[in-house]
């Protein structure tokens with residue numbers, strides 16, 4: 001049996017017009033439908049790609065704007081870190097100067113750099129090279145901030161250590177008997193001498209300075225009054241303690257003492273008057289300096305008058 005053919009009829013709205021017909025192959029019709037479907041799919045894909053491209057472009061623009069903002073922030077932070085780092089460097093220079101003045105050892109650069117960082121290792125550099133510029137910058141800021149904090153901590157600790165040493169040295173200077181305790185003529189030095197009363201060679205544990213009675217006697221250093229009163233052949237005696245140096249100073253044969261036990265005295269402060277009390281042949285001051293309770297030559301401490309220590 002013959003397969004029925006497919007026909008398309010064209011009918012006009014006008015009744016007198018004739019009907020036109022054309023024969024269509026079924027295969028051709030299916031082919032046409034398939035082609036138009038493929039065309040629609042292509043169009044849809046094109047629209048989809050265009051939309052995706054537009055979105056991606058917008059995303060890149062947004063990311064770029066964000067990156068620019070981040071780069072600006074990291075640049076600001078880098079500038080801030082550089083400024084603070086410079087301040088610390090100035091402190092280091094100041095510290096080195098003071099250390100030199102006070103005879104302290106300088107903190108070596110190796111110690112200062114320990115734990116601060118230095119060059120990144122190979123692995124770190126490889127990882128860093130894989131990062132994008134913004135992350136790389138952020139990583140640099142992080143490392144520099146860490147170094148800055150470490151530097152600041154170290155500086156704080158070395159400065160406070162130095163300040164303690166400077167304070168101690170300063171107190172030691174103030175408590176060194178470095179000025180003459182009175183004015184007059186040296187009549188007997190420290191060491192062995194012929195004793196005018198005992199009439200034989202004796203060890204003289206101090207320095208005798210003679211002048212008129214009531215010549216003022218001054219504290220040769222900052223200290224605390226340890227003893228005031230009459231003691232043995234010293235007559236009226238003042239003993240001062242200078243604990244920072246384990247030093248004691250004694251002032252014998254006084255006419256009068258002007259200080260009390262436990263009183264704090266400053267270098268140059270009037271503490272009494274010269275006299276001839278105790279075993280003495282005339283008005284003079286017996287001035288003695290002891291380190292760790294052992295008498296030493298007081299002249300070893302007195303500085304030339306043009307040297308100022310304060």
Ligand SMILES: [Zn+2]
Pocket residue numbers: 188204206207208285286287
């Ligand atoms: Zn004496």
